[in-house]
Amino acid sequence: MRRRDFLRAVALAGIAARGARGLAPSFATGRQSNSGGDPGKKEGDPMIYRTLGRTGERVSAIGMGGFHIGQTKLSDDDSIKLIRAAIDGGINFMDNSWDYNKGQSEIRMGKALKDGYRQKVFLMTKLDGRTKEEATKQINESLQRLQTDHLDLIQHHEIIRFDDPDRIFAENGAQEAVLEAKKAGKVRYIGFTGHKDPHIHLYMLEVAARHNFHFDTVQMPLNVMDAHFRSFEKQVLPVALSEGIAVLGMKSMGSGVLLKSGKITAAECLRYALSLPTSVVITGIDSMEILDQAFAAIESFHPLTNGEREALLAKTCQAAANGRFEPFKTSSIFDSTAENPEWLGEEPREIRELMPA
Template sequence: MNRREFLEATLALMLSSEALAANKPAATRDVPRRKLGRTGEQVSCIGLGGAHIGGQKQEAESIRIIRSALDAGINFLDNCWDYHDGQSEVRMGKALRDGYRNKAFLMTKIDGRDKKTAAAQIDESLERLQTDHLDLLQLHEVIHQDDPRRAFADGGAIEAMEEARKAGKARFLGFTGHKSPAMHLSMLEAASKHGFRFDAVQMPLNVMDAHFDSFEKRVLPVLVKEEIGVLGMKSLGGTFILESKTVSAPECLRYSLSLPVSVVITGMDSMARVEQALKVARGFKPYTEKEIQTLLARTEKAAQAGAFEKYKISTHFDGTTKHPEWMG
């Protein structure tokens, strides 16, 4: 897909509410919603990242951040069984009391590669999140060469995930990863061979990825073609992309939103970060082809060899590499 096709695909995901919102003052616009693949669901174009929830000193501040985001129209919540030793899920579960669960499209991830480990983690996540079902359940960190084989093996994690869906514990299923586009393609190939179709896939999509071992170039077109929901993450690369001094946070978010993604998941560890995300989402207009080329020209040199994408070239973000016991 070329840039023009990407822009057309992005526009196809955007709902009429975005066009209507353009006539409102930026501060009062609704957070735009987008289609989540073939699921029939509509999710906020910006999602709240769970890895940044659980690190606040006061639990009440975590709850305030989550509820403020939901009240403002951000309905997509990301989380994982292993974030902050489970505290991210615990705090999110408390935030979802008092009717807030009904406002959320709730996603979490599991690390277990075998059926028994995966099933136990699913149930533990449901208990922490204080809900009887997940809107989206994902296999976390497909970053190891044998992950596709282990996941789809007899007695593998996919069996536990499918059983969770049949039992009403999960509505949709997906997987995530940040290491290599080749691993994502291998996972999609394994799914096809087993007659399985993922509802969503999560991956890094940002101004640096476009230049180096690119998910945008290799995986994104496949997902768009197959109408699988695209969950963009690491739009700021943690904090590393901003350290390159080539782009601002709003530019990073706008770039990722200009791709044909259903949602861009971003860290909101403070109310200031919530407001930043809301401002970009409410005022969003896709970058033009010329604007994208200008931005990519500015970041090309810094992006060489993945210097600011530590998740691709190091184990900095690899939770399951540091804790293989999480996989079972």
């Protein structure tokens, strides 16, 4: 979509919402409110800021995705300029991961956050290790690449298998490394991510509760098609909100795959996700044009009404029914840890002992 077409689309979407009434309970009731009691509001610039769950941190409603800024089609200089332009425009939530683009995403973000920019952002990265040893190594490598002495948020990445929670919370599992990093001042808050199945997210919360641990954040796919198939919105979102866990939305456009259905526009995708009770919607930004589109979406944002929500759900229902346009749920294409099992570390000792010599 060309920039001027996108700007016109989001502007019209915002205008259409201004006179509407009667929002669904799961949706925000206005620019000043986000379900879950969070007042999302402007604070001196076009950006909307929301509260990150019970942490009390104020974060931008749009977060800058870390994957895209490490891609080879961008130079180091272009990535640095893009990240700093996002921060200058009010985006203060930075997303990244130890595994993105073989570390290039973190390295570039680390360069961009020099010259005082680190103090302006809430910095998050993710780790893939499931063992204490591997997780410790990845945390320290991320800190080095990002050129910082602490992470505002670390998240266990790609919780996409039912054994992931048990491995992470096992003796000498990754959670021990994360807790030690927090005690040492290297990490402030702890969360997890996943994109495969809402039941795995719920199991992660269950295992955490068994270990008397409460996550600060949870990241999940939240988009209009998710509402129809293996829905994180319907199954995980209410639980997270009830427990005071900040919700980080991702895949609002499914890396552009949702748009290929022909049933939804980019503007509608972003508006749907922003209307949910999220603290942040993380979006991939790989050009100044896309950054401008994100700012335009925020500038004109007004939450969906009940009628608008139902209309979007109705026109995407058939296309979304079998998960075809959410391949991150139905295939292994998005499963980087499946392609690189060594990132996880060794299998637990009790499993290795069962295997034949």
